[in-house]
Amino acid sequence: MNIVILGPPGSGKGTQSELISGKYGLYYLQTGDLSRKLAEKNERIKEIVNSGKLIPQEEMTLYVLDHLKDENIDLNNILFEGFPRFVSQYEALENFLKTKSATINLAISIDISREETIKRISARRICIKCTEVYNLITDPPDKEGLCRCGGRLIQREDDNPESIEVRLRYYENNTKELIKYLENRNFLIRIDGSRPIQEIFNDIVEVIENTNAKNTGKN
Template sequence: MRVVLLGPPGAGKGTQAERIKDKFRLTRIATGDLLRETVRRGTSLGRQAQDFMLRGRLVPDRVILALMRDKIREGVSGFILDGFPRSITQAEKLDKLLEAENKKLDLVINLEVNHNEMISRLKGRVICPECGRTYNKDEFVDQPLICKDCGTHLSQRSDDNPDAIEERLKVYLRHTLPLVDYYKGKGILRSISGKGSPQGVFQRIVDLLYSPGSIGI
């Protein structure tokens, strides 16, 4: 099964992708993590990527696609993509990349979240710099901001500052939202409400994947 998870910034893609990965034994390919990892390693690709991320800009396709191709060539068969593609151009390049490897996408899950909810989630988001797990500050009333998995102090993502959030929303509306129609046209898009608790959203995704007429698992 090869799945793409779509949705605006702050829709909870990371959290859901992680759960889907575990339940359906897929490899999660999160470009955000891939990029952060590359940035940390300080390679030349990483330094280029960092420059764009700090300004909330899209990292150039050639950088992301180079990372993706490596990942898929590692022998990954079933995967869930989270944070990619982010534009029609990227989607077309992804189709070509998969085609060259004799693969194709089975399903695109579109998480729908309204504007205000999106903003408030992004502003409260904190991430574990060690293991990458994300949280909302609301989960830590009167408690220290410490990762529940590894005990590391949580911090805000460098691209979650107010200016970068604005920029990412603009970029999303202009470039990523058109993907909904792109995948609708291919007949593989399913939309899910991203409102409510992570567990509730995940249950809707599981129901979708097990529903008759959905793709076979």
């Protein structure tokens, strides 16, 4: 099953994506990671990523499709997070999958308010040693400022208030179109992301099971 997860920064879509891909054995395509890897090799991309902006949409599409081809990934078992964000990317992905007899089976949006996004991201900390992510509000470390592994916790360069604002505005302006597009196709499932992690996860599992049952029924 191929699943697309949407949601503003701080909605917990990364946490949910890990849980879902773990439970269903999906390849987790995390474009945040992919972008940061590209940034290490490319100054221009580094500037874009650090300012909280997005890699231009067509360019990102090429990187993602190249990645899918290069890594020999099972194109029927992927969880997409952070891509697609635009209608053009969604259609490019759908067309690419079609050539491999695959499709997007499910699109989920995890929704939280603007205020909640800013509050949650400002509280995010990352370990400089093992890159584990903590949240001072929802998932604080046992020892202040320190990771389980002993590494120091810092705020990621793109988690400052200015970058969050930029990302949020980008999210609202750009993903809005994709959300509208998916809603018009009656294809978007909305999940309330303001609740505890386990509750959200249970809801998503139910949606996946329903979709699986429907797809099996068709065969």
